[in-house]
Amino acid sequence: MKKRILVTGGTGYIGSHTVVELIENDYEVVIIDNLYNSDAETAKRIGKITGTTPHLEVFDLCDGKKLNKFLDKTENISAIIHFAAFKAVGESVNKPLDYYRNNLISLMNLLDAMIVHQIPSIVFSSSCTVYGQPEKLPVTEHTPIQPAISPYGNTKQIGEEIISDTISANHGLKAISLRYFNPIGAHPSGLIGELPRGVPENLVPFITQTAIGIRNELQVFGNDYNTPDGSCIRDYLHVVDLAKAHVAAVDRLTGDKNKKRYEVFNLGTGKGVSVFEAIESFERVSGVKLKYRITNRRPGDIEKIWADPSLANREMGWKTVYSLDEAMRSAWKWEKSIRKII
Ligand code: WQD
Numbered sequence: 001m002k003k004r005i006l007v008t009g010g011t012g013y014i015g016s017h018t019v020v021e022l023i024e025n026d027y028e029v030v031i032i033d034n035l036y037n038s039d040a041e042t043a044k045r046i047g048k049i050t051g052t053t054p055h056l057e058v059f060d061l062c063d064g065k066k067l068n069k070f071l072d073k074t075e076n077i078s079a080i081i082h083f084a085a086f087k088a089v090g091e092s093v094n095k096p097l098d099y100y101r102n103n104l105i106s107l108m109n110l111l112d113a114m115i116v117h118q119i120p121s122i123v124f125s126s127s128c129t130v131y132g133q134p135e136k137l138p139v140t141e142h143t144p145i146q147p148a149i150s151p152y153g154n155t156k157q158i159g160e161e162i163i164s165d166t167i168s169a170n171h172g173l174k175a176i177s178l179r180y181f182n183p184i185g186a187h188p189s190g191l192i193g194e195l196p197r198g199v200p201e202n203l204v205p206f207i208t209q210t211a212i213g214i215r216n217e218l219q220v221f222g223n224d225y226n227t228p229d230g231s232c233i234r235d236y237l238h239v240v241d242l243a244k245a246h247v248a249a250v251d252r253l254t255g256d257k258n259k260k261r262y263e264v265f266n267l268g269t270g271k272g273v274s275v276f277e278a279i280e281s282f283e284r285v286s287g288v289k290l291k292y293r294i295t296n297r298r299p300g301d302i303e304k305i306w307a308d309p310s311l312a313n314r315e316m317g318w319k320t321v322y323s324l325d326e327a328m329r330s331a332w333k334w335e336k337s338i339r340k341i342i
Contacts, residue, residue: 006119015081030074133305181307203275232274238320278324
């Protein structure tokens with residue numbers, strides 16, 4: 001009997017890649033998504049990749065009634081992976097209440113429902129943004145959490161605290177928070193990938209949209225940082241590697257291999273890459289000379305961050321395998337294929 005996993009936000013960027021890996025690891029997947037930032041078509045594309053189209057239930061997790069009605073008829077869920085959230089840093093500064101309401105009410109509804117429907121485990125999509133600008137690098141899970149610099153980042157910090165407190169109060173529950181560094185790239189099939197609404201906030205979709213001619217040029221937000229080439233440094237990991245980490249987390253929880261009822265893991269390559277190095281990687285794999293202009297720093301950007309992924313390596317047997325070039329190559333393949341579909 002296959003273990004059933006509920007994936008919220010499962011038609012989104014990281015969610016869809018995770019659903020592919022779950023199905024390919026013999027899990028049965030049920031998706032809840034309100035399609036606010038994704039497309040129902042993605043479930044069919046997951047079916048094309050894996051041979052199994054996951055069940056997609058479309059509603060908003062902020063509607064607790066709908067959630068419980070759905071769970072009344074969907075039994076034996078072994079674990080939840082919770083991706084569904086608003087995630088644009090800049091937008092969150094302008095619309096804080098939308099972010100706190102959406103990201104926190106949906107999480108609390110899920111946790112309530114876990115208790116009522118006896119769903120034992122949850123994997124929470126968190127972010128390295130909780131560390132702010134760390135004093136020491138690389139970042140471990142014990143690196144101090146810094147006051148959030150955006151409502152988005154704050155919803156991740158508060159979300160982790162809500163989960164930790166709920167787990168302490170409910171001994172039948174257990175959870176893992178996964179702190180992502182910078183996910184990039186797309187599934188090698190070119191059938192699923194990042195579909196940013198409007199003008200992309202993130203670097204790699206902006207690079208590929210510039211290369212394909214949708215954007216006139218890339219703005220490099222500052223080259224006067226205290227880094228070797230002056231541009232910001234991040235830990236970019238392939239989204240398929242990131243997806244596999246979620247399977248490892250679900251394996252750990254449903255296989256009772258967790259050592260504590262609440263655990264946190266950093267998910268990164270362990271290597272810092274600058275904006276200019278990312279551009280060079282893209283140009284190398286695409287053969288496209290990228291048009292860019294150096295502009296002022298972007299408010300809220302930290303200078304440099306990269307992970308120490310050794311805890312996830314040791315405890316979950318997970319580490320990244322794809323290179324930066326492979327991630328960029330997959331991002332470019334996806335950009336070219338999606339422009340044929342749209
Ligand atoms: C990366 C680097 C920019 C765009 C955010 C969130 C994080 C996660 C990933 C959700 C920075 C530079 C970018 C551009 C540029 N989001 N850049 N020109 O800000 O590290 O992380 O997205 O889960 O939580 O904080 O990612 O891709 O926006 O920026 O120069 O047009 O690229 O300055 O140094 P970031 P990013």
